[in-house]
Amino acid sequence: MKKHHNAIAIIVVLLFGTVLFYIGTDGFRAFTAESARTYKLLQDKPVFPSVTLEDSQNRSYTFKEFADGKYVFLTFMYTSCTTVCPQLEMNMAQVYALIPDSYIGKDIVFLSISFDPERDDPKTLAKYRTYFGSDGETWRMARITNKEELKELLDRLGVVVIPDGNGNFTHNSAFYLIGKQGHLLEMMDFTNIDEAASTVAAILNEEAGE
Amino acid sequence: MHRLEEMWIAISTGILIIFMVVVGYQTFALGMGPPSNKETIDPQKVDQTEPFDEPGISKIGDNEYEVVMTLQAFGFTPNNIEVPAGAKVNFIMTSKDVTHGFQIAGTNINAMVMPGHIQKISHTFDKPGEYLVLCNEYCGTGHQLMSTTITVK
């Protein structure tokens, strides 16, 4: 009889564990908050909020004006970063190179947004741009000077930025693709250049094929 | 254990806790913590790195001064500083070679200055006089010569 109870207890505990883990990880899909965030963002497909950009050539315009019905390939960075950002931008440059020229500027534009507007003034961005071969037109680097707009954008796209007190930030990084209507379409692993490029190219091709 | 022993242990632990509360209050609420700046620098490129490429004293506010200082065997740059009485002085220091100490005798300004690390400490000089600044960490044969002065007028 006792054995019986024990066995039931074990089964109950195991069931509880399975349910707990299933709920806690979105059905064994997301074990880190980052993957959970990606999963959730792709489900929700949030709209890119209205923000005003100031780019490396001192031009100011809203995101909508910049996108102008095109796809936007997006990253978040800051120029004083010595760890991930150079890698992120370098990889972005490679994706840029892998997208067929015919689409660039016409169907898709590239944008690197700095979340450190205090230090990343247009002059700094202009210099930083040249390290990665961004042309300043079809691939622009810009800051958002309005703090509230910046916060809203980071929140909406789930970018977490924590200052470490020594002038640096710890932040999560990814490639973002914004659709023609301003919705988030894709979030891609920035370390996997080929996959990101082919995903983007496939979307563009499909569009062109229609 | 004996009752007296238990009481004694409780009292010792109590004293320890009270002591920690006092130290903690001073450190975190009154901002009297020890110099613990966490910025770093390449110790072999101090001369080329801002702000240590131009060590010196500058006025940054109402009777507030900033002293950017490098320590090296066996001296302080800049040396023989002068400030008016009542001035608050913020020292920003690093070492160009070995570990040095920065002590102003007669005050409780005392900080280790280590290669690769930027140390910061502030003090308000209320009393006029010529203060003796010395290195209090052994830094080589000339260690006993490593000193300068701060004149408060």
Place this chain on the structure above:
Amino acid sequence: MKQTQALNLQQKTIKALGVNTSDAKVSLSYLSVAFLTLLIGGILGLVQGLERAGLMELPPWINYYQVLTAHGILLLLVFSTTFTIGYQYANLSHALGGLLPKVRKFAWTGFILMVIGVVLAVTMVVLNEASVLYTFYPPLAAHPVFYIGLVFVVLGIFACCIGVFINYRHWRKNHPGQTTPLLAFFAMGVFVLWFFASIGVTVEVLTLIPWSMGIVETTNVMVGRTLFWWFGHSLVNIWYLVATSAWYVIVPKIIGGRHFNEKLIRLVVILLVILNIPGGFHHQIIDPGISESIKFLHVFMSLSIAVPSLMTAFAMFAVLERAGRRKGGKGLLGWIGKLPWGDVRFLAPMIAMIAFIPGGAGGIVNTSNQMNQVIHNTLWVVGHFHVTVGMSVVMTFFGICYWLIPYLAKRKLTPQMNRLGVIQTIIWTVGMILMAGSQHLAGLLGDPRRTSYTTYGDHPTALSWVPYEYVMGIGATLLLLGVIIQVYAVINMMFFAPKGKTAFPVSEPEDGAPSAPMWTERWGLWVVLLLMVVAMAYVVPIVDMIVNAPPGSPPIRTW
């Protein structure tokens, strides 16, 4: 079964002969080295004190910092280490009924390694290739041989530790259901702490060797410093634990009393072993690169040592009072007069215990954030460790000599020698009070430590220190006199005192005292707790120091 019989036989022989000759040889060799280094180190100490006060000028072929480096290494490292090993091995041999032959081999291996190491390191100091002081903070870079010498010393320590562990384990296996004798328990505590404390400095020195040879270009200065104090501060507490063993176990017997409740004694040993290592961080309170919250945690960890120390104070007063009252001491303080003040074996450790009161109070000053800033790296600190090490520890060691050496050498302590010992104790006490007292005061006025004679261009502040430095010089002279008398006494008791049998004064528990609980012997658990405390203290700052490290420093020679 056979083994137990053999062991019993061995114990009987020891009882009959008084002492195991081969074990005594181990201890006597260590003690001889100890007092040889004490003599040299003491002379260097006086030279240094006089130079510092401007009373003497060093010849051009030697500089102050060389003398200081040698003084520090010889006294703080070699004297206390060799004395401790000699004494602890004697304790172990007595308490466990003789050392195993294997263990003696470990002790001799340790002895040879340490002698080689010390010779290598000191040679480099004499050649002026290693004027880096005993703390050898990088990026001051000594000759690689200096560091290699230190590695030998540490290996010697490890050999002695392993010897103790083996003997302890052997005894445990053969005595099921019995708790180990208190002296052996103390020895175990001392060597467990020593073993884990030495790991820090071993790692540091091993990284400094390739760096000083130029194979590795730069080193992380902060990490080196932190690893040094992991070891450096624990070392001081190891000597303290050794002294405590004599206070708890030997002193009660000498005054005709009984030792304190064994459970509390063992608890004190365990706490000292577990809590000790993170104490080293208070040497870095005003360093850059460590956040204030981490420093606060370490202030707490350093101060937690105060709890077992206060327990010791309580226990010792209780033991002294009980013994005094048993001898007829009346009234509140009448028992004090009944204590054997004329017996050097009591007088020296008693003054040592008293000295621990200001020593401990000074330690609390050094450990706390704000007060540390007033006295950091001033002569106060020098005064502090002359009170704690020079008085609390070394005077206990001296007191031990007057029974341990006759016991080991199968000789007797003569009344003349006892009188000489009392005189020595008084000279030493006066010398230390003068020297350490003036150092404390000068330190409060800002007089820096580790500095050759200087008046900083006759600056008035610096000139105000000079009178204290004179007093320091006088104290140092008295202390050298004390050293000479002590060394003479040791030689006399080793070789010239009349032959005879001296008892090993081990105190007994009070009548009807409960036996010590068996769980106190769970050394595996204590080691795990020690490691967890070390991890709590060190993982966060060391990872931070490495991950957020500045570019390293190349070796630099500034002497």
Place this chain on the structure above:
Amino acid sequence: MKQFLYGLVLYLFLLLPPVAALLESIMIIHMHMQMPLLILSGFLMARLIQLKFPDFFRKWNSNGVPGIMLFSIILVYWMIPRTMDEALTIEASELFKFISLPFLAGVPLRDSWKKISSAGKNSVFIIFIILFSLMGWLYIAADEQICNNYLRVDQITLGWGYVTMAVCMAIYVIQLIFGDHSEYK
């Protein structure tokens, strides 16, 4: 009863918002200080619960296996990087942390530890040694940020924290296996 009170005081102390915020601000303290303390508070409070409901524990946890499994499940759950992040951002998750660790991990641990065999204890240790080593390796070696709310250096620190705890447990198990502990009881 005394133990229950100690446990309760500890639990209430940990619940205080400033204490919780302080402990959670540093990743390693969150994982290796706050969470174990929560388990400890449950462990201490368990005594009274055991006395109040002796039948429940006797009936459903007779050999200790279900309890130790529940303990392990809760512990492993909180070792998932995501859960630690969510404890900071989602209130329900934080609440679950303060309930699950003491009552679903601490209490069953107290009840089960004495009931399971030494082989069972050793396997629990070994499982956690392996898990801790793996987590340590993950946090040290990961180039990217695993927890969004903490800095990279915190992450590496936590990794080494896991490794040192695994080493401590391993030493403990080794001395359990090779030492004779029958007399220490």
